[in-house]
Amino acid sequence: MNPVQPALDGTIPEPTDYQTWADKVRPTFVRVARSRRRHWLTWQIRKEYGLDQAPDPAHDWGRFMTQLAADGLVQHDGFGYTLDRSVVNAWRGTRGARRGRIS
8 A cells, every 4th residue: 555645725636647747848848948047957847837746756757857858858968956056957958849849
């Protein structure tokens, strides 16, 4: 049995698997990658667009961004900091994404 922590309002969140979550947040990252925005961090995009947290936050965000990079949508653009000052990868859209050739 896998216990589920109720939300503060007493509701029980629906279970989400990685693929369902990734399919839900991908359109936002495609939109950001197509924009002229440079040097963004995944936590910034999550916060700005009100995206759901990943089912396994310690691993799924990296897995997701690695997949976007493999798809040619984003590329590494240095490093940035989380709110607790941990160093994380920074990203930007590829030329193909900005020109609308990759989604």
